[in-house]
Amino acid sequence: MSIEDYEVVIGLEVHCELSTKTKIFCSCPTEFGGEPNTHCCPICMAMPGTLPVLNEKVVEYAVKAGLATNCKISQNSKNDRKNYFYPDLPKAYQISQFDQPLCYEGKVEIEDENGEKKNIRILRIHIEEDAGKLNHDEYGRGSFVDLNRAGVPLIEVVSEPDLRSAEEAEKYLRKLKSIFEYIQVSDCKMQEGSLRADVNVSVRKKGAKEFGTRTEMKNMNSFRSIVRAIKYEAERQVEVIENGGIITQETLRWDDVSGKTFPMRDKEDAQDYRYFPDPDLVAIKLSDEYIENIRKNLPELPEVKKARYINDFELSEKAANFVTSSKYYSDIFDEATEKSKNPKAVSNWLMSDIARILNEKEEEADKIPFTGNELGELVELIDKGTISNSIGKKVLDELFENPKSPSKIIEEKGWVQISDEGAIKEVVLKIIENNPQSVEDYKGGKDKALGFLVGQAMKETKGKANPQMLNKLFIEELKK
Amino acid sequence: MEIYELTVHELVDKLEKKELTSEQIVKSYLKRIDEKEKDVQAFVTQSGEKTLEKAREIDSKREKGEKISNLAGIPIGIKDNMCTKGEKTTCSSKMLENFVSPYDATVIEKLNNEELISLGKLNMDEFAMGGSTEYSYFHPTHNPWNLNKVPGGSSGGSAAAVAANLVPWAIGSDTGGSIRQPSSLCGVVGLKPTYGLVSRYGLVAFASSLDQIGPITKDVEDSAILLNIIAGHDPKDSTSMNKEKKDYTKALVRDVKGLKIGLPKEFIGEGINEEVKEAILETAKKYEELGATVEECSLDIGKEALAVYYIIACAEASSNLGRFDGIRYGYRSEKFNNLREIYINSRTEGFGPEVKRRIMLGTYVLSSGYYDAYYKKAQKVRTVIRNEYQKLFEKYDLILTPTSPTVAFGIGEKSNNPLEMYLADICTVPVNIAGLPGMSIPVSVDKSGMPIGVQLVGKHFDEETIFRAAYTLEQEVKFRENYKPEFKK
Numbered sequence: 001m002s003i004e005d006y007e008v009v010i011g012l013e014v015h016c017e018l019s020t021k022t023k024i025f026c027s028c029p030t031e032f033g034g035e036p037n038t039h040c041c042p043i044c045m046a047m048p049g050t051l052p053v054l055n056e057k058v059v060e061y062a063v064k065a066g067l068a069t070n071c072k073i074s075q076n077s078k079n080d081r082k083n084y085f086y087p088d089l090p091k092a093y094q095i096s097q098f099d100q101p102l103c104y105e106g107k108v109e110i111e112d113e114n115g116e117k118k119n120i121r122i123l124r125i126h127i128e129e130d131a132g133k134l135n136h137d138e139y140g141r142g143s144f145v146d147l148n149r150a151g152v153p154l155i156e157v158v159s160e161p162d163l164r165s166a167e168e169a170e171k172y173l174r175k176l177k178s179i180f181e182y183i184q185v186s187d188c189k190m191q192e193g194s195l196r197a198d199v200n201v202s203v204r205k206k207g208a209k210e211f212g213t214r215t216e217m218k219n220m221n222s223f224r225s226i227v228r229a230i231k232y233e234a235e236r237q238v239e240v241i242e243n244g245g246i247i248t249q250e251t252l253r254w255d256d257v258s259g260k261t262f263p264m265r266d267k268e269d270a271q272d273y274r275y276f277p278d279p280d281l282v283a284i285k286l287s288d289e290y291i292e293n294i295r296k297n298l299p300e301l302p303e304v305k306k307a308r309y310i311n312d313f314e315l316s317e318k319a320a321n322f323v324t325s326s327k328y329y330s331d332i333f334d335e336a337t338e339k340s341k342n343p344k345a346v347s348n349w350l351m352s353d354i355a356r357i358l359n360e361k362e363e364e365a366d367k368i369p370f371t372g373n374e375l376g377e378l379v380e381l382i383d384k385g386t387i388s389n390s391i392g393k394k395v396l397d398e399l400f401e402n403p404k405s406p407s408k409i410i411e412e413k414g415w416v417q418i419s420d421e422g423a424i425k426e427v428v429l430k431i432i433e434n435n436p437q438s439v440e441d442y443k444g445g446k447d448k449a450l451g452f453l454v455g456q457a458m459k460e461t462k463g464k465a466n467p468q469m470l471n472k473l474f475i476e477e478l479k480k
Numbered sequence: 481m482e483i484y485e486l487t488v489h490e491l492v493d494k495l496e497k498k499e500l501t502s503e504q505i506v507k508s509y510l511k512r513i514d515e516k517e518k519d520v521q522a523f524v525t526q527s528g529e530k531t532l533e534k535a536r537e538i539d540s541k542r543e544k545g546e547k548i549s550n551l552a553g554i555p556i557g558i559k560d561n562m563c564t565k566g567e568k569t570t571c572s573s574k575m576l577e578n579f580v581s582p583y584d585a586t587v588i589e590k591l592n593n594e595e596l597i598s599l600g601k602l603n604m605d606e607f608a609m610g611g612s613t614e615y616s617y618f619h620p621t622h623n624p625w626n627l628n629k630v631p632g633g634s635s636g637g638s639a640a641a642v643a644a645n646l647v648p649w650a651i652g653s654d655t656g657g658s659i660r661q662p663s664s665l666c667g668v669v670g671l672k673p674t675y676g677l678v679s680r681y682g683l684v685a686f687a688s689s690l691d692q693i694g695p696i697t698k699d700v701e702d703s704a705i706l707l708n709i710i711a712g713h714d715p716k717d718s719t720s721m722n723k724e725k726k727d728y729t730k731a732l733v734r735d736v737k738g739l740k741i742g743l744p745k746e747f748i749g750e751g752i753n754e755e756v757k758e759a760i761l762e763t764a765k766k767y768e769e770l771g772a773t774v775e776e777c778s779l780d781i782g783k784e785a786l787a788v789y790y791i792i793a794c795a796e797a798s799s800n801l802g803r804f805d806g807i808r809y810g811y812r813s814e815k816f817n818n819l820r821e822i823y824i825n826s827r828t829e830g831f832g833p834e835v836k837r838r839i840m841l842g843t844y845v846l847s848s849g850y851y852d853a854y855y856k857k858a859q860k861v862r863t864v865i866r867n868e869y870q871k872l873f874e875k876y877d878l879i880l881t882p883t884s885p886t887v888a889f890g891i892g893e894k895s896n897n898p899l900e901m902y903l904a905d906i907c908t909v910p911v912n913i914a915g916l917p918g919m920s921i922p923v924s925v926d927k928s929g930m931p932i933g934v935q936l937v938g939k940h941f942d943e944e945t946i947f948r949a950a951y952t953l954e955q956e957v958k959f960r961e962n963y964k965p966e967f968k969k
Contacts, residue, residue, distance in 0.1 A: 042583045046803045048576070049563045049585055049682040053718050083799050083846070085823055092802025145807065274846035276855060279689035279796055282718050 025052030046090035066103025096128035181327035335372025483508035502553025557647030575830035585682020603637030632662030657908025664883035664933025675915035679714030737771035742876035744779035798842025
């Protein structure tokens with residue numbers, strides 16, 4: 001038997017930092033970065049005698065997230081303490097939710113490998129506080145505790161084990177990310193750790209009813225490593241089973257450098273968290289009215305937006321899919337379309353060149369440095385014939401490096417298209433004179449030679465000549 | 481009469497009439513502390529001479545006619561589990577022996593707003609766990625009525641200091657009787673307000689769902705004055721109730737006509753000392769003579785309440801005390817090779833035996849497999865206990881019981897028998913479980929001259945009725961006029 005005879009079963013626990021201005025139980029800023037221990041106060045440092053007070057925005061954001069992922073919302077919920085010792089956890093308990101999560105029984109839709117729609121069920125979404133961070137001294141002088149992140153609000157989104165491949169896991173995660181960006185509950189910046197996932201993987205023979213024993217990889221924070229880790233781990237498990245071994249339920253550490261998983265010397269081995277309701281906080285009770293109000297005010301979700309793009313702008317399904325895959329794309333799209341009135345051109349730029357450049361930089365859409373207005377202007381300049389398409393690509397490169405108004409860029413760089421017939425004719429005549437062989441070829445019926453001559457002219461004008469005009473003049477002159 | 485013998489309302493009166501200055505008051509107390517503290521040992525940290533400076537400042541403000549609180553310049557003592565910025569808050573534990581809080585508890589802010597002058601931090605059982613103040617890491621406190629007896633606990637330092645006139649009044653905390661029981665044993669007035677009336681922000685937590693801060697005073701009027709200051713909603717404490725502010729001194733009316741008082745027979749039965757029982761019956765008779773109706777009733781919850789209390793309080797404590805891990809503040813063992821050893825050795829060396837006992841008990845009852853049998857069940861029984869009180873309060877305005885089943889016991893007598901020590905809480909613990917207000921008022925002394933207190937328990941947020949009944953009783957009994965601590969050796 002081989003890997004093809006097995007099915008991978010994946011479940012994700014996605015931790016997503018909410019973008020509230022202040023922390024979940026105190027008024028410290030949630031802002032990323034800052035010198036260690038500068039975004040904290042007696043409360044998030046767990047000084048004796050301090051008490052938590054729940055930030056109501058956190059509840060609102062979590063309910064938003066729940067509604068946007070088709071969850072039911074608990075009208076009666078509470079906070080529980082999860083007790084364990086670790087230096088990044090100053091109270092020695094994390095305030096989380098145990099048996100009454102705010103949101104439960106949701107689903108999001110993805111497309112499977114065959115392009116078929118597939119629902120991934122969400123078991124629950126609960127709110128909790130993030131822990132701090134340990135900075136290990138590189139000279140071995142010990143570890144330093146930084147509590148800036150302690151108390152930053154998180155939602156944990158727990159999926160059912162409905163995912164069947166690394167690609168599906170990636171699609172699901174991208175979908176969640178896109179939804180949370182759209183409803184503006186999180187900036188979902190994976191590099192900053194504001195979106196991270198615990199990945200549960202097991203394998204079973206195709207057709208088997210029982211799940212296999214799962215392993216868990218904690219705190220994964222890039223799509224690429226999640227995909228690699230799932231593939232590696234699935235293969236490893238199949239190999240173990242095929243060799244007559246058994247999988248032990250354990251927590252693994254994915255090492256991106258070696259591309260392997262390793263058992264973690266677990267800080268939580270056989271941990272009993274002794275959950276119990278936090279007596280410092282009161283029960284969370286939500287009225288129908290409160291929930292309905294949030295539902296009414298949800299912004300347009302990607303699915304709806306997609307349909308609208310196809311309908312109103314006649315985008316292809318593929319283009320609409322792509323543009324709505326991230327709020328950052330669709331925001332730029334909306335703005336650029338507003339400016340240029342050319343949605344198709346805008347979506348083409350996003351799908352092809354912009355996506356390619358981001359891919360090369362290994363960055364996500366949130367890292368696009370220019371505005372939709374600037375992209376719109378670029379499209380406009382091309383449509384008006386001020387610059388050629390190929391100059392447009394150069395302008396785009398420039399927008400990534402040094403974003404400013406495209407008209408300013410072409411002015412500074414002297415990239416304005418030459419559309420003056422006299423000037424172009426001069427170039428055409430010069431190229432004809434310098435390339436007698438090609439002229440001969442063209443006249444002898446080799447149409448390809450025209451392309452060469454036009455190319456030479458473009459080179460001469462550093463790409464600025466109006467290509468239509470160039471073509472026209474060459475044909476005219478060569479007929480003479 | 482010495483200045484330190486006056487109540488706070490008498491001091492305020494004299495300040496207003498310019499018969500006294502704050503400096504004179506503080507001086508009187510400093511001198512008294514100088515004389516008696518070595519016998520009583522009520523303090524962990526004394527504020528000392530710097531309090532005089534503050535007193536003089538306030539005197540000059542008052543002299544100039546600046547707008548200040550009428551309580552400005554009155555001294556006070558603070559139980560050492562309330563965070564005071566810039567000075568030690570030890571909880572009478574080795575763990576926090578040198579801990580200095582970076583912030584003030586809400587109650588401390590309120591006292592500061594009135595410009596009260598803290599004479600120091602008062603001794604207690606370590607982390608408020610105990611009923612005798614013998615579990616203080618530093619030293620036991622002695623009962624001013626008989627120095628060989630305990631002052632009760634855990635606010636034993638506060639109650640003894642008030643009884644010995646080392647402070648005019650004090651702030652204590654009460655999780656299962658820690659204000660009322662020592663008040664009873666020391667012959668002073670102690671009030672545990674309704675859970676949620678006083679902010680817990682800055683009170684080092686023992687059991688969050690039971691802890692409540694309250695006044696320990698020489699008389700009922702002072703209690704009302706101090707409650708006026710410390711009560712009120714605090715946005716920093718989610719469990720503090722947003723209720724309209726009351727003036728409790730308005731409830732100080734010498735009239736109990738028409739009041740209906742329940743006298744649960746279980747609380748004057750087995751296990752209650754005969755003289756204590758007599759004092760309760762005597763009190764009941766007095767109330768009847770004054771026009772109240774006293775009726776025997778049944779409140780058969782003692783045993784269950786004690787069990788529920790030790791499960792819930794220990795469970796919460798085991799979690800609340802997790803933060804004392806030797807990482808950020810507090811005691812850290814010098815003996816460690818890794819993280820695990822920092823935790824284990826710091827906590828093993830930093831906590832005393834009673835605290836460890838309760839952490840272990842609490843950890844056990846929350847463990848998976850035991851949670852349902854203990855913690856969850858205890859929560860259910862807690863509701864039953866609340867309902868039992870509810871039923872009684874449909875008929876009665878107040879419930880009258882002893883505060884403590886016995887008078888003060890000898891130092892060392894029970895400290896090695898935790899179970900017997902736990903029984904000393906049997907009259908007070910149910911009140912915390914139900915979140916009700918309760919006050920201990922001294923009524924008499926036993927044959928050996930040790931004070932006996934009675935407990936009045938009221939409806940949720942009905943401290944007024946307690947004040948009214950206690951005030952009336954106090955006027956009748958004249959305890960302070962009849963009895964004085966003798967510092968027997």
